[in-house]
Amino acid sequence: AQSVAQPEDQVNVAEGNPLTVKCTYSVSGNPYLFWYVQYPNRGLQFLLKYITGDNLVKGSYGFEAEFNKSQTSFHLKKPSALVSDSALYFCAVRAQRAYNTDKLIFGTGTRLQVFP
Amino acid sequence: DAGVIQSPRHEVTEMGQEVTLRCKPISGHDYLFWYRQTMMRGLELLIYFNNNVPIDDSGMPEDRFSAKMPNASFSTLKIQPSEPRDSAVYFCASQRGTSLAKNIQYFGAGTRLSVL
Numbered sequence: 645a646q647s648v649a650q651p652e653d654q655v656n657v658a659e660g661n662p663l664t665v666k667c668t669y670s671v672s673g674n675p676y677l678f679w680y681v682q683y684p685n686r687g688l689q690f691l692l693k694y695i696t697g698d699n700l701v702k703g704s705y706g707f708e709a710e711f712n713k714s715q716t717s718f719h720l721k722k723p724s725a726l727v728s729d730s731a732l733y734f735c736a737v738r739a740q741r742a743y744n745t746d747k748l749i750f751g752t753g754t755r756l757q758v759f760p
Numbered sequence: 761d762a763g764v765i766q767s768p769r770h771e772v773t774e775m776g777q778e779v780t781l782r783c784k785p786i787s788g789h790d791y792l793f794w795y796r797q798t799m800m801r802g803l804e805l806l807i808y809f810n811n812n813v814p815i816d817d818s819g820m821p822e823d824r825f826s827a828k829m830p831n832a833s834f835s836t837l838k839i840q841p842s843e844p845r846d847s848a849v850y851f852c853a854s855q856r857g858t859s860l861a862k863n864i865q866y867f868g869a870g871t872r873l874s875v876l
Contacts, residue, residue, distance in 0.1 A: 676863055687764070687851050687867030688803075734803065738863055746791060746855075747816060748863060752802045 646671045648737050650751035657725045658759050665720040665754045667735030677718040678736040678748065679709055688734060694718060705729070725758045732756075764868035766852050772874045778840040781871045784833055785854030793865060794827055794837050795851040803851075809835065810857070842875045849873070 647670045657663045669675055676695055680688040692703025699711045709720045720733060732755050736748040765784040773779055785792050793808040807817040812829045820827070824843070829835040839846055849872050853865040 678863065685869075687853070687869050688865070689867070690864050693864065746810065746857065746863075747793070747805055747808055748865065750803045750805075 646737055646749045648735050648749050648751040650733075650735055650754045652754050653752075654755045654757060656757045656759065659727050660724050663722050663725045663729070663756065663758070665733050665735075665756060667718045667720065667751060668716050669718060669735070669737040670716065671737055676738045677709075677711060679703065679707070679718075679720050680734045680736065680750075682732040682734065682753075684731075691720075691733075725756075727758045727760055730756055730758045764852055764854050764866050766850075766868035766871050768871060769869065770872045770874075772876065773842055774876050775843055776841045777875075778838065779842045779846075779873060779875075781837040781839075781850050781852075781873070783835045783837070783852030783868060785835070785852070786856075786866055787833070789854035789856045789866070790832070791855040791857050791865075792829060792835050793853040793855070794835070795853065796848045797851060797870070798848045806837070839873075842873075844875045847873055847875050 649668045651666055655665055678693045679691040681691050682688045691707055692701050694701045694711045702708045707722050709718055711718050732753045734753050735751040738748050767782045790811050794806040796804045796806055806819045807827045808815055809829045825839055827837045849870045851867050851870045853867045855865045
């Protein structure tokens with residue numbers, strides 16, 4: 645069975661500091677991995693994805709994520725946090741060879757709070 | 761493109777009443793997903809369609825919930841009768857199922873449902 649774990653309910657970071665939001669996954673075979681962000685009173689918005697190739701993926705708003713197969717992780721990172729990055733972040737996974745389903749499995753979300 | 765459009769944005773109803781939520785996916789997208797988000801349970805996939813056909817409805821809570829997609833540009837999620845525990849934000853998302861853009865889901869702004 646596919647699953648995603650986001651071990652931190654909330655991450656607090658000071659503006660200008662680097663941030664990391666953690667995600668680990670479990671799938672059979674190779675994964676498709678995604679990060680989405682949700683701002684207050686809005687729907688989820690795609691940030692970035694890993695399909696294949698370079699393990700470091702760059703996405704919107706200066707975010708990046710590193711795929712680590714041995715650790716089954718896909719942590720979201722940003723070198724310098726902004727107050728406007730404060731939001732709810734979701735990691736999602738799908739097995740590349742999930743013949744019987746096209747759905748993504750979402751994590752429980754991590755609330756990022758960036759303090760001025 | 762206007763994105764995924766959901767209506768209404770807010771719905772307040774009394775227990776026992778029928779509720780219908782509406783979604784217009786992005787033109788050309790052949791997948792449509794209905795999600796429910798609550799503080800307690802996070803983001804839950806209720807049902808998804810491919811080419812207007814329901815593929816997986818295993819997330820639908822019970823028989824009070826039903827979803828239809830009569831054509832490629834419209835879907836409804838109906839709750840009859842509604843109960844207070846159905847109070848949540850309901851999201852619709854659509855996806856273009858090509859290999860190039862596979863699995864990027866585009867979310868609507870959601871419908872906030874309150875059942876009194």
